[in-house]
Amino acid sequence: MTLEEFYEELSHVSATRKNRLQCAEMVLKDMSLFPKLIDIMFRVDDPTSSRAAWVFEFVCEEYIYAIIPYLDIFTSNLKSVHLDSSVRPMSKVCTFIANTYFSEQPNTLKKMLKPHHKERIIEASFDWLIKDEKVAPKAYAMETLYLFGKEYSWINPELAQILEQDYATQSAAYKARAKHILKKIKKQLG
Incomplete structure (x- = not known):
């Protein structure tokens, strides 16, 4: 075709x-x-x-492994996506990547996801969280950032600050996800 x-x-x-x-x-x-x-x-x-x-x-x-040969293209272009109906699936795929990368099972993504790919995903996720996006991309961004916070120690304190700061002005769905993520961060940070 x-x-x-x-x-x-x-x-x-x-x-x-x-x-x-x-x-x-x-x-x-x-x-x-x-x-x-x-x-x-x-x-x-x-x-x-x-x-x-x-x-x-x-x-x-x-099949998340389909993305591996295209990680450069995918991560390089994340920031350019702006249509609401495109941002949600992009943020969800970032969560798939983070979940696979941080799974306990050895996998190819752990070897192929390079620091610059992670940095681009982290940057896009923070953008979705801070910008005026719908709840779903924000929720996926929270999860993605929380997971990458296991590797990058600066992320979860920053994420917690943003979630606490925005908590009062957000929707019930945002608050529910933020509460869940904040609980995980507090447990992780001790």
């Missing part, structure tokens, strides 16, 4: 879980589509980029 044909296919993806999953399964069956998916996903001003991001999230949820 050409890039143009795949773009056309993605332009018809709806927000329904079933529809996104069908397209993700198509990519998982033909991984030659994955770089095309990334290309379209980072056309950040194009509404179809959000549809690509939805599918990308499902592919990464099923």
